[in-house]
Amino acid sequence: SYVLTQPPSVSVAPGKTARITCGGNNIGSKSVHWYQQKPGQAPVLVIYYDSDRPSGIPERFSGSNSGNTATLTISRVEAGDEADYYCQVWDSSSDHSVVFGGGTKLTVL
């Protein structure tokens, strides 16, 4: 089965740029989606199809995907961005399944 690997935690100072990675075998050939989850809340889609933003998501959120790594980038980080972030793909191999990464806790220092 397909595996997505995320760092458990990332820390960043307010106003700086946070980069959260999602590793997978040839992930660049798949479409990657990203979710933000704040404590006690349901996940919210922040990036889909590698780099598209749903309406209402700030332009500070962007995504890229190439080779074996997809990256969620949050520019000018704010205290309100502190949350868990999950990447997700659709594995269209024999399993035909949704796969989530293990999640990354973003801490704003």
Place this chain on the structure above:
Amino acid sequence: QITLKESGPTLVKPTQTLTLTCTFSGFSLSTSGVGVGWIRQPPGKALEWLALIYWDDDKRYSPSLKSRLTITKDTSKNQVVLTMTNMDPVDTATYYCAHTPDTFSNWFDPWGQGTLVTVSS
């Protein structure tokens, strides 16, 4: 505006069968290209996908849980039902349902608020 809400028991005993209902509004599961998925999250742990059902009644299941899961839809009631057999304490989690407008890449937006299910005798 699309909304989804999960409902079902908050407590089940080991070996029992769990039945959860997702009631939604703002879209129809008879519309081409639409789907509803179930995802769970044990306390303090990561998201885990369980199942998907599409507008054409195609169904997909997590390979590791496939033998225990059944997903069905009632288009007239705007509901999707998930059953999970032989519940175990490790199945204690918040269970979410979510809408997918893209049955090719299957991203989820929006999600329901989730319902916490505890498995204990």
